[in-house]
Structure formats: structure tokens, C-alpha cells
Amino acid sequence: MLTIKRLRPSASVICSCRTTQLFTKQIRAQSTSTSSTNKNEKIEYPLLDTKFNQYQIAYRYRRSIELLRGYFVYRLFSINFLVNNQTQIAKWGQRILGTRLFNSALKLTAFGHFVGGETPREITPVIKRLQRYGVRPILDYSVESDDAETSSTSLDQHNRMHDHNANQFIECIKTSHDVCGPNNLIAIKVTALIRPLVLKKFNTFLKSIENRSILPSIFELMNKKQKNENMIESFQQSIKSQNVVSKNISLTYEELTEIYNLLIRLNNIAQASVEQKIPIMVDAEQSYFQIAINYLATELQRYYNKNDKPFIYGTYQCYLKETSNFLERDLIQAEKYNYIFAAKLVRGAYMDQERRLAQERGYEDPINPTFEATSKMYHACLDQVLQSITKRDLGQVRIMVASHNEDTIRYAIQKMKDYNIRRGSSLVSFASLYGMSDYVAFALANSGYKTYKYLPYGPIESLQPYLFRRAQENRAVFEKADKDRRLHLKALKDRVLHLKI
Numbered sequence: 001m002l003t004i005k006r007l008r009p010s011a012s013v014i015c016s017c018r019t020t021q022l023f024t025k026q027i028r029a030q031s032t033s034t035s036s037t038n039k040n041e042k043i044e045y046p047l048l049d050t051k052f053n054q055y056q057i058a059y060r061y062r063r064s065i066e067l068l069r070g071y072f073v074y075r076l077f078s079i080n081f082l083v084n085n086q087t088q089i090a091k092w093g094q095r096i097l098g099t100r101l102f103n104s105a106l107k108l109t110a111f112g113h114f115v116g117g118e119t120p121r122e123i124t125p126v127i128k129r130l131q132r133y134g135v136r137p138i139l140d141y142s143v144e145s146d147d148a149e150t151s152s153t154s155l156d157q158h159n160r161m162h163d164h165n166a167n168q169f170i171e172c173i174k175t176s177h178d179v180c181g182p183n184n185l186i187a188i189k190v191t192a193l194i195r196p197l198v199l200k201k202f203n204t205f206l207k208s209i210e211n212r213s214i215l216p217s218i219f220e221l222m223n224k225k226q227k228n229e230n231m232i233e234s235f236q237q238s239i240k241s242q243n244v245v246s247k248n249i250s251l252t253y254e255e256l257t258e259i260y261n262l263l264i265r266l267n268n269i270a271q272a273s274v275e276q277k278i279p280i281m282v283d284a285e286q287s288y289f290q291i292a293i294n295y296l297a298t299e300l301q302r303y304y305n306k307n308d309k310p311f312i313y314g315t316y317q318c319y320l321k322e323t324s325n326f327l328e329r330d331l332i333q334a335e336k337y338n339y340i341f342a343a344k345l346v347r348g349a350y351m352d353q354e355r356r357l358a359q360e361r362g363y364e365d366p367i368n369p370t371f372e373a374t375s376k377m378y379h380a381c382l383d384q385v386l387q388s389i390t391k392r393d394l395g396q397v398r399i400m401v402a403s404h405n406e407d408t409i410r411y412a413i414q415k416m417k418d419y420n421i422r423r424g425s426s427l428v429s430f431a432s433l434y435g436m437s438d439y440v441a442f443a444l445a446n447s448g449y450k451t452y453k454y455l456p457y458g459p460i461e462s463l464q465p466y467l468f469r470r471a472q473e474n475r476a477v478f479e480k481a482d483k484d485r486r487l488h489l490k491a492l493k494d495r496v497l498h499l500k501i
């Protein structure tokens with residue numbers, strides 16, 4: 001393999017920026033002390049092809065039969081009729097084949113390609129194969145829900161289900177610790193832990209409060225009162241007093257109790273995260289939950305990201321018009337309260353649904369008008385965070401570039417150079433979804449960048465919404481899906497020609 005002393009910027013990533021270089025000396029000086037591998041000048045990295053065509057590197061972790069499946073799945077996703085009618089087709093499929101046969105068919109195709117498995121045991125070999133090529137898994141036990149609720153489900157049943165989901169996330173933390181080793185990550189979804197209708201109302205409640213930074217540190221409050229028998233009472237008092245601030249909306253006693261139960265679940269998950277040294281990523285979801293989810297994630301950070309290691313990561317969706325403002329506010333708050341700001345930047349996965357709901361219900365579309373506007377915001381948000389890295393002590397601001405977009409990856413790589421952030425630094429890392437754009441992820445990992453893969457697992461039924469989103473996404477960005485398909489085929493042909501089957 002071709003190696004060089006230190007990666008020279010390829011033509012596509014060369015540019016220099018005087019202003020950032022003023023800050024970079026400081027970062028470089030500080031980062032040398034963080035890791036023994038940080039003798040910048042001496043590390044030899046394999047050359048990174050910034051056009052990301054290295055299929056020989058991309059699919060080493062896949063067996064030949066999996067390459068064939070990948071090619072087939074991407075072919076299926078290019079059929080508009082299938083993607084447009086996927087929910088209906090899934091229903092027919094289940095009716096005609098029966099649930100068991102239908103699930104087996106899914107497992108042999110899309111589920112098999114985009115999902116690690118159904119149980120910790122099934123995902124273990126997948127984790128090992130990712131790690132073998134330098135890619136770190138982010139375990140994602142997939143449970144989520146939206147606002148459609150069946151009236152036949154009682155509050156007690158909901159509570160039991162949400163407790164069960166919280167325990168599953170804690171199990172996921174343990175699995176990550178035992179199988180992946182410490183310092184890997186797991187992802188959680190808040191909608192798995194509370195009734196969506198209540199989360200939505202909490203969202204509206206928080207939205208109506210002009211200055212949320214006046215609210216007390218909610219997890220500090222909880223952990224201080226852990227042994228107090230009247231904890232529910234005092235929690236409700238503290239939220240009720242905030243109701244005064246919010247003039248337009250108040251929460252009922254039952255809703256307050258449900259929110260309180262959510263906080264307990266989140267607190268338990270965060271404590272398990274600290275015990276096992278496995279940080280949590282709080283996923284971003286639909287915009288009508290997002291103010292609440294973002295509030296909870298930043299509150300968790302405020303309490304749990306106090307020392308030199310971040311245990312909680314938030315998520316910023318750059319397709320939302322408001323994201324840059326929210327990000328600015330949260331960076332300022334992290335500095336003010338002196339905790340580690342850690343987050344992943346994504347474009348956003350619910351665009352079709354968001355646009356449809358805005359149109360149906362007659363409110364302003366929360367999504368940027370064009371793909372270009374979303375990309376511009378993504379890059380601007382990344383700039384904001386990088387600026388913040390230079391302002392605060394080393395390690396107090398960390399960002400994960402969670403994207404498959406090659407321009408964005410190149411942009412981030414160039415910015416790392418401008419700011420003199422070494423590859424392998426935990427200040428800037430990269431992440432993609434299992435089964436997508438392996439030609440980017442494995443190339444980055446091969447060249448020394450800190451690289452992660454979201455690895456969803458769980459029961460087939462609960463992963464269907466996730467698979468539907470993957471199909472929509474791959475249809476929407478045709479060139480990327482086309483490249484994935486072509487490179488799968490190339491890698492497969494290569495193996496057949498060289499008898500490496």
C-alpha cells in the first residue's frame with residue numbers, strides 16, 4: 001500500500017486560511033499532549049483518495065455474498081414505484097407471505113444490508129469485522145415512535161414499554177462495553193421513552209419560554225434529591241414554577257409525572273453510560289419534538305459533561321432553518337456553564353414527512369428551501385463549532401461529522417488542516433450509517449481519521465421506519481446510491497476475477 005510521511009493535501013483539498021492559522025498553533029501545541037500517537041510529523045498514513053473510489057478498501061469487511069446482496073438492495077432502491085409505495089407494499093407482503101416469511105425476506109435483503117442483526121449476539125461478528133478495519137461501532141438499539149397512538153393502550157402499558165426501552169438502552173451500553181470495548185458510543189431516541197403526545201406538548205411548553213437558560217439544571221436537581229422521598233412533589237413544584245414563565249401553555253399533573261418519569265429514565269441511562277464509560281448520542285427526531293429533545297440533551301450535557309470526558313452528545317439537523325441559531329445558543333451556554341459541548345452534525349432524515357405535515361396543517365415549512373441551502377448551513381455550522389474549539393480549552397468542544405456527502409467530508413478534512421487538527425483527534429470525528437457509503441468511511445479510517453458507523457439492531461418490526469427512511473434517502477440522492485451500487489459490483493467482480501470468493 002502507498003504510504004507517505006505526512007499527507008500532502010491533494011488538489012481537491014488544498015487551500016489555506018490565514019485567520020484560522022492564527023488559532024491553529026495553539027490547538028497543535030495543546031493536542032500534542034493528548035495522545036502518544038500525536039507526534040504529528042512522524043505518523044505515516046496511507047494516502048486518502050479524496051474522490052473516494054477505493055472499493056478495494058471499502059468492502060474488505062463484507063463477504064462476497066454480502067456484496068451481491070448490497071448490489072441487489074441498491075438496485076431495488078432505484079425502482080421509484082417500490083420506494084414510493086414501500087409502506088403499502090410491506091403491508092401486502094406481510095399479508096401474502098405471512099409475517100415470518102416476510103421477515104425472512106427482509107433479513108435476506110434490506111434488513112441484512114443496513115442492520116447489524118436482531119440481538120447483541122447477532123451483531124457481535126459484525127462489530128468485530130468493523131473494528132478490524134479501524135471503524136468504531138455506534139450501537140443503535142432501534143426503537144422509536146411518532147405521534148400516532150392507539151387509544152386502546154393504557155398509560156400503565158405505555159409506562160411499562162418505556163421502562164422496557166430504557167432497560168434496552170442500558171443493555172445496549174453494556175453490550176457496547178463488553179463487545180466493542182470502552183469509549184465506543186451508543187445512540188438513543190427520546191421518543192422511545194415517553195408518549196410522543198406528551199413530548200410534543202413539552203416541546204410546545206419549552207418553545208413558549210423565551211429564555212430557557214433561566215431554568216435550573218434539571219439533572220443536578222434530580223440527583224441531589226435522589227434520596228428525598230418527596231422527590232416527585234418537589235420536581236413538580238419546580239416545573240410548575242416554570243409554568244408561570246410560560247404564559248401560553250401549562251402542563252397537567254399527569255403530564256408532569258410522565259415528563260418526570262422520562263427524566264428518571266434518561267438519568268438512569270446516563271448513569272450507566274458513566275459507569276461503563278460508553279458515551280450516549282441523543283438522536284434528533286421530528287421538528288415538533290426537537291426543542292424538547294435538544295433541551296434534554298443539553299441538560300444532560302450540563303450535568304454529565306463536566307469533567308474531561310463527554311458522556312452525552314447532542315445532534316443538530318442542518319436541514320432546519322433554525323439550526324444555526326440554536327447551535328450558537330448552545331455553544332454559548334456550554335461555555336457559560338463550563339461543560340463539554342459534544343454533538344454530531346447531520347442534514348436530517350425526516351424531510352418528506354416534515355414538508356408534508358407543514359403543507360397539510362398550514363404552518364411554515366421548517367426545512368431549508370433547497371439542498372444547497374441545507375449544505376450551506378451544514379458547512380456554516382461546522383465552521384461555528386470549529387471557531388468554538390479555538391476559543392475554549394482543548395477537548396471542551398467536539399464535533400462528529402455525520403454525513404455521507406463527499407463534498408462535506410472534503411470540506412471537513414480541509415477545515416481540519418486549516419485549524420491544524422490532527423487526524424485521529426477526538427475533536428473532529430466522522431460517522432456514517434451501516435451499509436451506506438463504505439467507500440468514504442473505510443477510506444477515512446484507513447487514513448487515520450476517527451471514524452464511526454451507526455450500527456442499528458433490534459427486532460425487525462421496530463426497524464421498518466428506519467429502513468423506509470434509508471430507501472427514501474437513497475432514492476433522493478441518486479448519484480450516491482448509484483456509486484454504492486457500482487462499487488459493490490466492482491468489488492465483487494474483482495473478487496471473482498482474482499478467485500477471492
Ligand SMILES: Cc1cc2nc3c(=O)[nH]c(=O)nc-3n(C[C@H](O)[C@H](O)[C@H](O)COP(=O)(O)OP(=O)(O)OC[C@H]3O[C@@H](n4cnc5c(N)ncnc54)[C@H](O)[C@@H]3O)c2cc1C
Nearest residue numbers: 283284346347348349370371374402403404405431432433
Ligand atoms: C451517523 C449518522 C447519524 C445520524 N443521526 C441522525 C439523527 O439523529 N437525526 C436525523 O434526523 N438524521 C440522522 N442521520 C441521517 C441524516 O440526517 C441524513 O438523512 C443522511 O445522513 C443523509 O445526509 P448526508 O449528509 O449523508 O448527505 P446527502 O445524502 O448528500 O444529503 C441528503 C440530505 O440532504 C437534505 N436535503 C435533500 N434534499 C433537500 C432539499 N430539497 N431541501 C433541503 N434539504 C434537502 C436532507 O436532509 C437529506 O436527507 C444520521 C446520519 C448519520 C450518518
